[in-house]
Amino acid sequence: MFIKNDAQKEVIEKLHTLKEGIQARGAEADRENSFPSESFQELLKIGYNKLTLPKEYGGDGFGISEMISFQETLASFDGATALAIGWQLGVVGEIYEKKKWSEEQLQHFAQEITQHRALVNRIASEAVTGSPTRGGRPGTNAVFIDGNWHISGRKSFTTLSYALTQFLTSAWIEEKQAIGFFLIPSTLDGLTIEETWDMVAMRGTASHDLILEDVIVPADALVEVNDGPRSNNINGWALHIPAVYLGIAQAARDYALHFARTYQPNSLPTVIGELPHVQDKLGQIEVKLKTARHILYSVADHFEQPTTHDAAAQDLGLAKHVVVNNAIEIVDLAMRIVGAKSLQSQNPLNRYYRDVRAGLHNPPMDDMTITKLAQNALKEGQEVKHS
Incomplete structure (x- = not known):
């Protein structure tokens, strides 16, 4: 780092x-x-x-x-x-x-x-909408009655559910024909956490369902009103997501490197780290890890500078795409070095392998990133032609 x-x-x-x-x-x-x-x-x-x-x-x-x-x-x-x-x-x-x-x-x-x-999280996902970045209208509804908002619905992927003190929850407001975000204290009546999180990856996140049954909040609980999908919002703070998968890749690299330095089967005169094919895999890991790290930190640095902010904003999705896919390949290479031991239930590579794939399903999704890059390239070509 x-x-x-x-x-x-x-x-x-x-x-x-x-x-x-x-x-x-x-x-x-x-x-x-x-x-x-x-x-x-x-x-x-x-x-x-x-x-x-x-x-x-x-x-x-x-x-x-x-x-x-x-x-x-x-x-x-x-x-x-x-x-x-x-x-x-x-x-x-x-x-x-x-x-x-x-x-x-x-x-x-x-x-x-x-x-x-x-502790707060933005609670926007629902089974009926898929990823909120794709623009689906929430099935959760908010109705203004006698000076208060009444909110009912079901949310999925409520990550950190047990520790959150506030839920920044999206709901459809019919009279506004828009999506509102409400800051809802976790102690209110009508809120229930339903234990639905049964995944092979990121199991410790407690990303259960949040049930809202006529939860009543005051008028000022409505803190945001959006008239389009959140994918339209440029948000550099979302780089906290690929940073996680970079960290997992680093852990996998460190485990494989330690294994290569210390493991010596009796069929060899030296540790496996001296073998060319193991060194080749370690070298590939270093290339992918350094590439991912450099693009992530470079995009973040440029995004924070006024003179390069606009150009870097176009690369936020690219940074996530490169980091996550490189991280997946790094964990795979680490497991190839360690061999069958990496599949043991107690081996940390087993967990890294499962957890790192979750990055494919965090926003922005790869298909959206690649399509956006293609559209930008096509637009750039048109501008050059017209000029």
């Missing part, structure tokens, strides 16, 4: 003090399909939830480049833990950068983060 300042380095050092516990609890959560709640409590104790909250609101004010270094580090300990809490960093970063909320709403939520250790 790339470290830019002492404050960033200090956070990474704090994360490393939690490494052993997060690794152990992550492995247990994967085996039992449970939730490593203690890991999130430890992260809250070091202020992980306020890293991307601007300093003027009481947070640490870290930017996108620094955020992805934290996520890469944490994911190298446990991918599910990093992916789950990463939504807090990304959602908070986006909210306070774009400032779609009123200043009063922003100030109030900042106090929740700094004083009450608030």
